[in-house]
Amino acid sequence: MPEITRPDPDKLLALIRTDEGEPASGKRRGRLKIFFGASAGVGKTFAMLTEARRLHNEGRNVIIGVAEHHGRAETLALIDGLPTLPLREIDHRGVRVHEFDLDAALTQHPDLILVDEYAHTNAPGSRHPKRWQDIEELLDHGIDVYTTLNVQHLESLNDMVARLTGVWVKETVPDAAFDAADEIALIDLSPDELLKRLHDGKVYVAEGANHRAAENFFKKSNLGRLRELALRRTTERVDAQNDALSAAQGHDEAPTGDKILVLVGPDALSSRLIRHTKRMADRTRAPWSALYLHTDRHETLSPKARLRVEHNLRLTEKLGGRVVRLNAARAATAILSHARQNGFTRLVLGHSHQPWWRRLLGATSLSQKLIERGAGLEITTLNADSETAENPRDDTSGWEVWAARPRDHLMATAIVAACTAVGLPFRNLTDPDTLIMLYLIGVVITAARFSIGPAVLASVMSVAAFNWFFIKPYYTFTFDDVSYAVTFVVMLITSLIVGSLTAQLSRHARLARKGEAETRLLYDLSRQLSAVRGVDTMAEVVVRHLQPAFDAHIRLWAGERQIAGAPLIDAKETGAKEIGVLHWVMQNHHIAGRHTDTLPSASGLYLPVMAENIPLGVLSITPRADDRQFTGADLLVFETVASLIAGAFQRARQAELAETSRVESENERLRNVLLASLSHDLKTPLTVMNGSVSSLLKMRKKLPREAVEELTSLWSHLTRLQKFVTNLLRMAAITSGQMHLNLEPYLIQEIAGAAIARVEPQKGARQIRTTVSGQLPMVQIDGALIEQVLINLIENAIAHTGDDGVITITLETDADRVRVRISDDGEGLIPGDEARIFDKFHSGKPAADRDGSGTGLGLAICKGIVEAHGGMIYAKNNPPKDDAPTGASFIFTLPVAK
Known part of the structure; x- marks a missing residue:
């Protein structure tokens, strides 16, 4: 297959996992199915309950979390017989409110739960403000959910529905949550049929309000428009899914190549801009972002305006857009620079009419500047109108800033008075025009210390004070020289310009100091955290x-x-x-x-x-x-x-793990050295002692019976001690990497036969059976070591099997491996010991049952030898019969000879 058209296997796997309810990470997430309709009364809850009852009859664990039946008989009939979760009571201002019990649902953890009304707002005191967030938590815990939703509750369509029907819906669901649903079932009904259902009382509205609802919201024209929106939104989702599949098959994810940037601010128009951009992005399947410029104007916003900014930015995140905050002095330059550097092809912004005084001064709006300079960008503007103000709030104005605090105006007055007091002694000693600089200094100080409002007040008062105190005739607002009129005007304009620029520079300085403080905070925190060790110490530093x-x-x-x-x-x-x-x-x-x-x-x-x-x-x-x-x-x-x-x-x-690992490694090395040294020191005297006792036992006919019994017991203990020392030496060789393999082709049947012959004296009345499955190939092994593995495993089985027990050795092939299984019919392994059983000095018996005969090295040696051959060894309990244990099996594999 040509590389350019080859599907991306990772993307296809992600799609398959998503279809199966499993994210790419591997952790199963519940599946969400939304029964979607154009309006109340189309039958969403009825369809949801019908499908839930069918699944319940098929044996699935289905629970009703919330089902709004509104007293309808046909809906109650579907609910009857299905397990229902009791609602949780919440005391809100003395009123008992019943809400969906999220914790109870998580505790019961059904396969499927029905939670009606996806856009419902929870009562205060609930874990999440919205029901769709409760459903998200259910999905995160692997529970499938069925729910219902009307098209007017989608966030991106909220303003459009309001313009079409005249009703502003308060309860909304983010489009990202809707788009993430695994399945959308469109429940469609014609407007005529819906109006008939309304007339028959089958549509829930407020009691006694059927005619009023039909005349307002349930108009045939409104229902037709809502139906069109629901069909269009469902079609867009199907298109998006097809695009995702096409992208996985190697096609472009966004054929249009569009990237949209919307400008938001504190005005009410911004929410409409955001929703418009979301719909535009959905139609073109293009990524989109919202940009907020943090200019000096931000410092002049009222508290309500700042809250509105945060509301608009959070709306962007709810709709799936990316939020960008940018500090800038010149808005148009910063916007165009960011758009071009980040590859945006479209700009969406609002346009409002300029005040008459700005038009008189020839000032241009931001939208006009962007249109003039935005070559290569597609710019869309929306005009503000009365429909924008869906939530009436105080308009964003700078009056609070111009008015400022009374204390600031008093300080501005005091500064002008101080300038006058400084200049009065020099009134008759210098030209009055020279003293103008005193008042300019006062305006600069006022603008730098306070806002633009007090600076303007200081400018006006400075002109008045200069005329009153320094222009003849004194203490009047008249003047003899007409040229002073020009001086007053120039002085006022100069002081206003200087004050305005100084106030702007002051605001920029405050913004710079704020950014520097945040950077310094993060830098100092990072430096201090890197200078200490230990979590507790770091936490105290934080x-x-x-x-x-x-x-x-x-x-x-x-x-x-x-x-x-x-x-x-x-x-x-x-x-x-x-x-x-x-x-x-x-x-x-x-x-x-x-x-x-x-x-x-x-x-x-x-x-x-x-x-x-x-x-x-x-x-x-x-x-x-x-x-x-x-x-x-x-x-x-x-x-x-x-x-x-x-x-x-x-x-x-x-660092703690590395230190622990270093200590463990050092301890292991020291222990291996100690074991090797001890084993070497013991091996020779034990061999000598064992030989001497063997020689004495050969003369047992000349010795008393009691002496022969003592020598026989001593020989048994010496043999076991000698075996223990041999195991220690072998274990030390394995852990130090000094064990050398003499690999040759062998028949595993011969090795197994030799091992069985070696343990023959120990098995007593137990039976050892051998089963060979098929024709076994030769294996590339060190015969002596693998024989020792089999001996250790058979001896382990003998130790854990009764006197009349049966031990089975099964030999079989597995691709390029030979699998060996040693099974017994004893009591089996202690649950949880399957992995620890191969640890050094670990015994599979409980502490109370240990007789001291086992050293806990035999299985560890088996693991080391098998893994050195490139094989794998593990243990597991045999399947029980009649709830009784049937022993354990130890399985290892060996490579086939080439």
């Missing part, structure tokens, strides 16, 4: 460094243990809520708490500390001021700090 910088309580946990910061139980935010957020973050490894989508009513913000997808701890930040708002920029800083901490913890963890 708390000591961050608490004054963030003006917040900082706490760190490693696992379940708090390692730094004030104890949570002694703090003002004590309660099950904070501990619940902490445990949730530990289990799910996602940010939660204050100003997030998970338990947002918590006092603190909790961030997972993770490195290389390994959870290392949790960082919590609880502001000392209860009314402090965390912005998106703050969250970026917090996440950067958490990543620095994670890197430091990972370094400390790796």
Whole structure:
């Protein structure tokens, strides 16, 4: 197959795993099926329950989490007989509210759960603000979910539905969650049939409001438009899936090559721009981003306007866009530079009418500047209109900044008064025009210290004060020389320009200092963390460094243990809520708490500390001021700090592991040296002693009976000790890598026969059976060593089998390997010992049953010898019969001779 058209196997595997409910990472994720419709009453819940009942009858574990039946008989009939999860009661301001019980669903862990109304808003006090977030957690835990959704609840279509129907829907679902669903079932119904159902009372609306609903929302024209939107949105999803499959087969993922950038700000039009861009990106399957310019104007925004900025940026993330924050002084230049450097082909921005005074001065708007300079870019502008203000809020104006604080205006007045006081002694000694510089200095000081509003006030007061105190006739606003009129105008214009520029420079300086402070904070934290060792010490450094910088309580946990910061139980935010957020973050490894989508009513913000997808701890930040708002920029800083901490913890963890490994390696080397030395020192005297006892036993006819018994017992103990020393020497050779193999072709049947003959005196009444499966090839082995392996395994089976037991040796082929299995019918292995059974000095018997006859080296030697041959050895219990143990099997493989 030509390389250019060959499908990408990784992408195809990812698609297959996604279709099977398993992500590319290998961890199974539940499957989500959404029953999607144009409006209430089309039969989404009915269709969901019908399919759930069919699966329940087929034997699947199906539970109803939430099913809104609204008293309809046909829906109640489908619910009857299906297991139903009780709803959880929440006390909200004295009212008992019933909500979906997420924890109970996770505890029961069914195969499939039905959770109606995907866009539902949970009652305050719930873990997540929205039901779709509850469903995400169910999916993360491997539970399949069925749910329902109307088209007007999709976030990207929210403003379009409002313009079509005149109804602004408050409960929305991010398009990213909708697009991530594994299956969308479109439940379609014609407007005429839906209106008939409404007339028959089969559509749920507020009691007594059927006619009003039909006249307003349920108009035939509205229903037709909603149906068109639902069909179009479903078609776009099918197209996106086809594009993904085409991309996996080697075709371009985005044939259009588009990349869209939308400009957002604090105005109400921005939310409409974001949704418009999302729809545009869906149609062209193009990536898109939202850009917010952090200029000096940001410092002049009112608190409500700043909150609106954060709302718009979070809306971008909900719709699947990427947020970009950019510090810049010149907006048009910065926007075009960023767009061209990052390959954007389209710009989407809002356009509003310029005030008459700006048009009079010839000022151009940002959209006009971008159109004039944006050669090569496709620029789309949307005009602001009355429909934009879906949520009436205070308009973003600079009045707060111009008005500033009363104290700032008093200080501006005081500065002008001080300039006047300094100039009065020189009134008759110098030309009045010279004293103008005093007032310019005062305006500069006011603009640098305060905002533009006090600077303008100082400019006007300076002109008035100069006329009153320094132009004859004194203490009046009249003047003799007409040329002073020009002087006053020039002085006012100059002071306004100087004041404005100084105020802008002051704001830029504050922004630069803020950025420098953040960089210095991260640099100092990184440097201090690199200078200490140990997780606990690093945690203390983090708390000591961050608490004054963030003006917040900082706490760190490693696992379940708090390692730094004030104890949570002694703090003002004590309660099950904070501990619940902490445990949730530990289990799910996602940010939660204050100003997030998970338990947002918590006092603190909790961030997972993770490195290389390994959870290392949790960082919590609880502001000392209860009314402090965390912005998106703050969250970026917090996440950067958490990543620095994670890197430091990972370094400390790796250092501890390296030190432990070094100590273990040194201990192992010392133990091997000791074993080898001890074995060599014991081997010769044991051989001599064994030979002497053997010689005495040959003369047993001349010795008393008691002496012969003592010598026989001594010979048995010496033989066992000699075998133990031999095992020690062999183990030392294996672990030191000094064991040399004399590889030659052998028939494994011959090796097995020799091993059985060697253990014949030990088997007693036990039976040893040999089974050969097929014709076995020769194996490339060291015959003496493999014989020792078989002897050790057979002796192990004898030790764990009753006197009348049966030991079976099975020889069979497996591709280019020969497999040897030694099975017994004893009590089997202790559960969990299957891997540890091959450790040195480990006995498979419980401590109370050990008789001291075993050294725990036989199986370790078997493992070393088999692995030195390139084989594999393992142990497992045999399948039980009638709930009774049937012994264990030890299996090893050997390579076939070439």
